[in-house]
Amino acid sequence: MCLMIPKEYKSSLGIIQTQQAIKELKDFFENRLGEELKLTRVSSPLFVLPESGTNDDLNGIEKAVSFEVPDMGKKAEIVQSLAKWKRMALKKYGFETGKGLYTDMNAIRKDEELDNIHSIYVDQWDWEVIIDKNDRNTKTLKEVVNKIYKVFKETESHVSDIYPEIKRVLPEEITFITSQELLDMYPELTPKERENKIVKDKGAVFLMQIGRVLSTGDKHDGRSPDYDDWDLNGDILFYNPVLDNAIELSSMGIRVDEESLDRQLRVSGCDERRKLDYHKALLNGELPYTIGGGIGQSRICMYFLNKAHIGEVQVGIWPKDMIEECSEAGIHLL
Secondary structure: OEOOOOOOOOOOOOHHHHHHHHHHHHHHHHHHHHHHHOEEEOOOOOEEOHHHOOOOOOOOOOOOOEEEEOOOOEEEEEOOOOHHHHHHHHHHHOOOOOOEEEEEEEEEOOOOOOEOOOOOEEEEEEEEEEOOHHHOOHHHHHHHHHHHHHHHHHHHHHHHHHOOOOOOOOOOOOEEEEHHHHHHHOOOOOHHHHHHHHHHHHOEEEEEOOOOEOOOOOEOOOOOOOOEEEEEEEEEEEEEOOOOEEEEEEEEEEEOOHHHHHHHHHHHOOHHHHHOHHHHHHHOOOOOOEEEEEEEHHHHHHHHOOOOOHHHOOOOOOOHHHHHHHHHOOOOOO
């Protein structure tokens, strides 16, 4: 557990007012995201079968929560994200190129280290859009990031109009930088320190090429090999003035095609996944080419409502000493 207590913290909104603001914020953001990216809302699973290959391995080390289904004689897993499920759903539902879907994703990530921005419960908008194979490039990636950033800017203005005590702080444009370029700028810093440094300077950053091996032989951060193309992905990071550090609000990217999946499975030592349903379909060219990602619902509420802890906008479970320390500092965990 690593808890940060901001000096002289006082929430801009009371508890009931916060609940009202969460609905205002979520409704506005969800509607505008759907309009901007041409998305249709669909239902999504809370659990999947492991042999489908559709659960998300995140950094490759987190273990999904699982349970037995006696009537089927099989084990099911609570989803960790829907990065792979969405791609199969786009084909199953018959979406056209340029159109996509989004869903309210609820997940359990039991291995998370609990702190100001992490809990074991994850709620996010998972979205996915079909693209042409010729559009699998950096230009397309940046265009979509700019559309999402436009929605973030509009959401900030919407919240500030309703609650004037919450000020607009986002810059006019988001800065694009690769993980290697960031390393070259700050070679003496750790990956997290580099993120904090760049967002404090720029305000809003899209950090690209997460999962690629850097010149040091290390990766900026881990990524599972079977959803994002490591050359065409990234994280949306904002400077969080309440905690004086970077907050990641979205992880997204152009998804692997046959060639990049083959390569990333091989270099990651994950060749055994080739026999799973999702991976077989993708390697056989049976799935559409897509771009997609997840946007944290509680994370954006925490950021736009100037909260110091994700537990102020999300009901969760927390260590007793964290609850007590937060209470003493005026941070009321739900």
